[in-house]
Amino acid sequence: xxxxxxxxxxxxxxxxxxxxxxxxxxxxxxxxxxxxxxxxxxxxxxxxxxxxxxxxxxxxxxxxxxxxxxxxxxxxxxxxxxxxxxxxxxxxxxxxxxxxxxxxxxxxxxxxxxxxxxxxxxxxxxxxxxxxxxxxxxxxxxxxxxxxxxxxxxxxxxxxxxxxxxxxxxxxxxxxxxxxxxxxxxxxxxxxxxxxxxxxxxxxxxxxxxxxxxxxxxxxxxxxxxxxxxxxxxxxxxxxxxxxxxxxxxxxxxxxxxxxxxxxxxxxxxxxxxxxxxxxxxxxxxxxxxxxxxxxxxxxxxxxxxxxxxxxxxxxxxxxxxxxxxxxxxxxxxxxxxxxxxxxxxx
Amino acid sequence: xxxxxxxxxxxxxxxxxxxxxxxxxxxxxxxxxxxxxxxxxxxxxxxxxxxxxxxxxxxxxxxxxxxxxxxxxxxxxxxxxxxxxxxxxxxxxxxxxxxxxxxxxxxxxxxxxxxxxxxxxxxxxxxxxxxxxxxxxxxxxxxxxxxxxxxxxxxxxxxxxxxxxxxxxxxxxxxxxxxxxxxxxxxxxxxxxxxxxxxxxxxxxxxxxxxxxxxxxxxxxxxxxxxxxxxxxxxxxxxxxxxxxxxxxxxxxxxxxxxxxxxxxxxxxxxxxxxxxxxxxxxxxxxxxxxxxxxxxxxxxxxxxxxxxxxxxxxxxxxxxxxxxxxxxxxxxxxxxxxxxxxxxxx
Ligand SMILES: NC(=O)c1ccc[n+]([C@@H]2O[C@H](COP(=O)([O-])OP(=O)(O)OC[C@H]3O[C@@H](n4cnc5c(N)ncnc54)[C@H](OP(=O)(O)O)[C@@H]3O)[C@@H](O)[C@H]2O)c1
Ligand SMILES: NC(=O)c1ccc[n+]([C@@H]2O[C@H](COP(=O)([O-])OP(=O)(O)OC[C@H]3O[C@@H](n4cnc5c(N)ncnc54)[C@H](OP(=O)(O)O)[C@@H]3O)[C@@H](O)[C@H]2O)c1
Numbered sequence: 001x002x003x004x005x006x007x008x009x010x011x012x013x014x015x016x017x018x019x020x021x022x023x024x025x026x027x028x029x030x031x032x033x034x035x036x037x038x039x040x041x042x043x044x045x046x047x048x049x050x051x052x053x054x055x056x057x058x059x060x061x062x063x064x065x066x067x068x069x070x071x072x073x074x075x076x077x078x079x080x081x082x083x084x085x086x087x088x089x090x091x092x093x094x095x096x097x098x099x100x101x102x103x104x105x106x107x108x109x110x111x112x113x114x115x116x117x118x119x120x121x122x123x124x125x126x127x128x129x130x131x132x133x134x135x136x137x138x139x140x141x142x143x144x145x146x147x148x149x150x151x152x153x154x155x156x157x158x159x160x161x162x163x164x165x166x167x168x169x170x171x172x173x174x175x176x177x178x179x180x181x182x183x184x185x186x187x188x189x190x191x192x193x194x195x196x197x198x199x200x201x202x203x204x205x206x207x208x209x210x211x212x213x214x215x216x217x218x219x220x221x222x223x224x225x226x227x228x229x230x231x232x233x234x235x236x237x238x239x240x241x242x243x244x245x246x247x248x249x250x251x252x253x254x255x256x257x258x259x260x261x262x263x264x265x266x267x268x269x270x271x272x273x274x275x276x277x278x279x280x281x282x283x284x285x286x287x288x289x290x291x292x293x294x295x296x297x298x299x300x301x302x303x304x305x306x307x308x309x310x311x312x313x314x315x316x317x318x319x320x321x322x323x324x325x326x327x328x329x330x331x332x333x334x335x336x337x338x339x340x341x342x343x344x345x346x347x
Numbered sequence: 348x349x350x351x352x353x354x355x356x357x358x359x360x361x362x363x364x365x366x367x368x369x370x371x372x373x374x375x376x377x378x379x380x381x382x383x384x385x386x387x388x389x390x391x392x393x394x395x396x397x398x399x400x401x402x403x404x405x406x407x408x409x410x411x412x413x414x415x416x417x418x419x420x421x422x423x424x425x426x427x428x429x430x431x432x433x434x435x436x437x438x439x440x441x442x443x444x445x446x447x448x449x450x451x452x453x454x455x456x457x458x459x460x461x462x463x464x465x466x467x468x469x470x471x472x473x474x475x476x477x478x479x480x481x482x483x484x485x486x487x488x489x490x491x492x493x494x495x496x497x498x499x500x501x502x503x504x505x506x507x508x509x510x511x512x513x514x515x516x517x518x519x520x521x522x523x524x525x526x527x528x529x530x531x532x533x534x535x536x537x538x539x540x541x542x543x544x545x546x547x548x549x550x551x552x553x554x555x556x557x558x559x560x561x562x563x564x565x566x567x568x569x570x571x572x573x574x575x576x577x578x579x580x581x582x583x584x585x586x587x588x589x590x591x592x593x594x595x596x597x598x599x600x601x602x603x604x605x606x607x608x609x610x611x612x613x614x615x616x617x618x619x620x621x622x623x624x625x626x627x628x629x630x631x632x633x634x635x636x637x638x639x640x641x642x643x644x645x646x647x648x649x650x651x652x653x654x655x656x657x658x659x660x661x662x663x664x665x666x667x668x669x670x671x672x673x674x675x676x677x678x679x680x681x682x683x684x685x686x687x688x689x690x691x692x693x694x
Contacts, residue, residue: 204642313504
């Protein structure tokens with residue numbers, strides 16, 4: 001059903017419109033009825049000219065080189081950190097407010113890093129930099145659950161191991177996992193397919209995501225620490241992680257051990273988590289129940305299960321978290337930022 | 348090459364000889380030149396009569412019901428905890444020393460729970476129960492690395508998330524993963540194949556292994572705590588885990604966060620780990636290097652990588668561990684117990 005474009009609504013541009021995140025953002029705009037005056041789909045020269053249908057209308061993908069942001073109110077960037085580093089400043093200079101899905105500006109002090117369910121108040125005014133950053137896909141579900149825990153019991157440390165899906169590396173990651181899995185099924189000695197991942201992710205695990213830093217942690221692991229601190233405004237919060245890519249197509253999972261300053265009661269904890277916006281607690285009444293990437297249910301919710309307090313240390317508890325990395329971890333969070341900006345009249 | 352059976356060597360029986368662990372035990376007996384006077388392959392009525400070749404000789408699989416252990420010096424059991432609960436006492440009563448791969452007797456106070464690289468001294472004498480228990484497959488590699496860390500720095504707590512392979516559930520687990528993966532590749536909406544696993548393990552994660560206990564932990568998670576305490580003779584050791592099945596065919600992995608009483612130096616730590624018997628440290632000289640289930644190398648070694656001390660908390664460090672669950676976690680450990688017993692003249 002073509003919706004009449006709304007002359008009072010913002011003019012929007014999607015950079016990276018042909019990618020996993022961009023395509024999902026278009027779906028969500030439709031699903032959630034996000035209003036716009038007009039819509040511009042932008043990608044690289046590779047996709048320029050391609051026709052994409054949105055809400056019954058056809059749009060031609062435009063080449064980012066030479067795209068003019070002057071008529072744009074809000075530009076969503078999801079085309080990688082390198083593209084954002086170069087083109088976000090240009091978009092801002094031409095007057096657009098940018099919602100950036102990449103890591104390029106997240107730690108910039110003039111750029112708020114926002115998860116609307118956690119720190120929407122940072123959206124009350126237009127940011128000094130003209131940019132609002134969207135956090136890392138593993139950080140978003142975690143901070144949404146850490147916030148109420150911090151307020152109720154105080155967090156001594158969070159120790160988190162991730163189980164991250166191939167889609168976190170875009171379309172090429174998904175295709176490579178599928179092709180590699182076929183190769184290994186056909187020949188168990190096959191080395192699979194590499195390129196986006198190395199070694200092949202097929203029936204294997206890769207305990208390194210993003211580049212290695214000098215201290216031995218990866219950039220992905222550092223993001224989870226630094227971004228959690230910034231979003232929660234807790235500069236001394238202790239979050240330590242191992243980030244692992246697993247042969248799952250979509251949705252990231254996390255095994256999170258949270259040690260608090262005070263003893264935690266499981267019943268109160270699951271009730272508190274279940275009260276959070278868009279969170280489903282699978283073991284609210286059935287201890288031990290759990291979500292999995294393929295069976296969790298509503299992709300717009302953060303899913304939690306296997307919440308359990310350690311008998312020998314009632315200050316510590318585990319939870320198993322599953323969240324759609326493309327939606328919760330990127331496109332939905334970005335769109336919820338735009339919705340919050342609209343509500344506040346900033347957009 | 349048929350080896351002449353050794354009249355001075357023990358007479359051995361393998362219960363569960365047709366399973367993943369049993370088959371690997373036969374390979375290892377051959378690879379390591381373990382001597383025996385004679386060899387009996389035992390399984391259920393389903394496999395009785397099947398011919399199996401070992402070192403160039405053919406053996407007929409015998410039915411456990413009715414098998415007589417009187418002429419047996421040592422019996423390896425790897426046919427599940429229920430089978431061990433019923434038949435191990437019978438084998439012991441008939442005079443056999445039992446090396447049991449199941450969870451049936453691990454916590455029995457009269458039964459030593461042994462990882463030869465850690466507590467071989469428990470093999471100096473024949474145990475009161477006539478049984479030596481082989482620990483859980485995720486516990487073995489962990490305790491082999493915890494022991495030197497405990498001695499050097501003292502462990503405050505270990506927080507471990509596992510990434511456990513399908514082969515931990517035997518041949519049916521491996522087959523089910525392969526069949527499910529094919530089904531999902533052919534139709535992305537397929538629910539895969541269930542039976543051994545539920546939901547299907549294909550391109551999914553199952554954060555529950557073995558049965559759920561009243562405290563919300565699984566039996567698998569409880570084993571890692573209780574068995575580590577018993578093997579290391581540290582009744583108050585604090586090990587807390589989340590055990591997760593992942594779509595990997597073979598080799599279990601663990602992301603382990605170890606918090607010590609004293610600050611840890613990475614250089615000293617990796618050197619210490621590398622000095623342990625049959626341990627390969629992948630990042631001894633190349634920080635960040637890591638093993639994966641499919642690429643780790645020598646299946647008879649415990650593989651470690653991504654060893655890193657947290658900058659904000661030098662008492663804590665992470666390591667990524669990969670070990671062949673069927674070899675290190677079961678068959679090899681069992682055979683090394685038998686080798687140690689032979690060396691000590693107990694067998
Ligand atoms: N996937 C996730 O879970 C996730 C989560 C959080 C954040 N992110 C971030 O979102 C971004 C995109 O991820 P994705 O998963 O959607 O990747 P993807 O499927 O590979 O898509 C990449 C998109 O960027 C465009 N692009 C690439 N290079 C470009 C260039 N030089 N100029 C203009 N456009 C260019 C591509 O256009 P063409 O069609 O022309 O190649 C495509 O639209 C990345 O920065 C990623 O870190 C992703
Ligand atoms: N796989 C691992 O990583 C691992 C690690 C540590 C411990 N374990 C333990 O080792 C045991 C076997 O595991 P697996 O992986 O080898 O399983 P598997 O591949 O399923 O093999 C099971 C074996 O047990 C035999 N068996 C089953 N029921 C029997 C019965 N009622 N009477 C006699 N024999 C029977 C089977 O014989 P048939 O051919 O006649 O069916 C087969 O030889 C389990 O207790 C498991 O917990 C396994």
